[in-house]
Amino acid sequence: MKQQSVIGIDLGGTAIKLGQFLRDGTCLKFLTIATPQPSTPQTVLRTIVEAINQLEFHKTCHCHALGVGTPGPVDAQGRIAKAAINLSGWQDVPLANWLETETGLPTTIANDANCAGLGETWLGAGKNFKNLILLTLGTGVGGAIILDGRLFTGHLGAAGELGLITLDFDGPSCKSGNQGSLEQYASVQAIRRMTRKEPIELGQLAAKGNREALKFWEDYGYLLGAGLSSLIYILTPEAVIIGGGVSASAPYFFPATLLEIERRVLLSHREGLQLISAKLGNKAGMIGAAKLAWKKVDKLTS
Known part of the structure; x- marks a missing residue:
């Protein structure tokens, strides 16, 4: 039986960090890719989906959800990136809905600093x-x-x-x-x-x-x-x-x-x-995004 995992994603102006995590915080696979330029919502979406497919080659675990940290404010439901600092043309982008449509995985998003806080609280x-x-x-x-x-x-x-x-x-x-x-x-x-x-x-x-x-x-x-x-x-x-x-x-x-x-x-x-x-350096946001995804899993299964 495959273990459960989630993917945490830290979306930045110059780089996107992704990691596949077990429930105890173990990182199975980690990937950093350049943020596409110009960093329009649609271009970033395609880049993230391609990167997720690369991570999903880790076949010992099944991914159950995505968590994403974005550089700007997010709506209270964790669905819409209201704006994104250093990214092009981001205004009220329904990023969670888009990713769910493209990947079939439940998705939630949050401000990147909030994700860093979650990461440090979880493992740091x-x-x-x-x-x-x-x-x-x-x-x-x-x-x-x-x-x-x-x-x-x-x-x-x-x-x-x-x-x-x-x-x-x-x-x-x-x-x-x-x-x-x-x-x-x-x-x-x-x-x-x-x-x-x-x-x-x-x-x-x-x-x-x-x-x-x-x-x-x-x-x-x-x-x-x-x-x-x-x-x-x-x-x-x-x-x-x-x-x-x-x-x-x-x-x-x-x-x-x-x-x-x-x-x-x-x-x-x-x-x-x-x-x-x-303690977690520049991986805090990605780790916190993974914790966000685990919270999503727990909410859906409770």
């Missing part, structure tokens, strides 16, 4: 916590909220955009329409704007003891701590998990981040709080 840094927030510090700043072990997305399916909270009333404009959002101070693009250097370069300089780089990361940590303080007061998580490319320099900004949280947040709201780095 968050597996020992039931209440946590994940912040991904990358090209932008994404977020995910896990409450009582479940992903929280709100009645519209769009909750958890943690990078878009206001940090500075008169700060730089954000694509969201906000001004001075956390993203405008914590993302890769913000670091480039503020320093004219890449985060990896600043991390390398800090490792060599460069004072300017060390001072930058200290200031960065204070800003991040200020943003996190607002979130901690609202959600009182057990842990804050920091992922994304910028997290490689966590040793240089975590101390300042913690100091700022301690300064701003009452002990009653942060007692036992842990600030930790994500």
